[in-house]
Amino acid sequence: MKQQAIKCAECGGTLEERTINHTQQWGEELYRFEDVPALVCAQCGHVWLAAEVSQRIDQIIREHPKPKAYQKVPVFSLLRTKAKGAGAGTT
Numbered sequence: 001m002k003q004q005a006i007k008c009a010e011c012g013g014t015l016e017e018r019t020i021n022h023t024q025q026w027g028e029e030l031y032r033f034e035d036v037p038a039l040v041c042a043q044c045g046h047v048w049l050a051a052e053v054s055q056r057i058d059q060i061i062r063e064h065p066k067p068k069a070y071q072k073v074p075v076f077s078l079l080r081t082k083a084k085g086a087g088a089g090t091t
């Protein structure tokens, strides 16, 4: 196989073929995909999924087969979380 030199469209860095964990939001649900083949920029870390891969993810979500596992994902909003300690006064 001939190696293609694909450049990151964001920064022009080199893209490396990697297998990543990908989290996809669909409405209010989060879907987690493991062993996703992707191109990751060595410079800025931007993740590029091939059209074929994202189509497959799309299809999996639509068809909703039984997943390998369920995982609870904690979600935090920085708007609702007050920073502790800062400006709390002195004793």
Ligand SMILES: [Zn+2]
Residues within 6 Å of the ligand: 008, 009, 010, 011, 012, 013, 041, 042, 043, 044, 045, 046
């Ligand atoms: Zn980049």
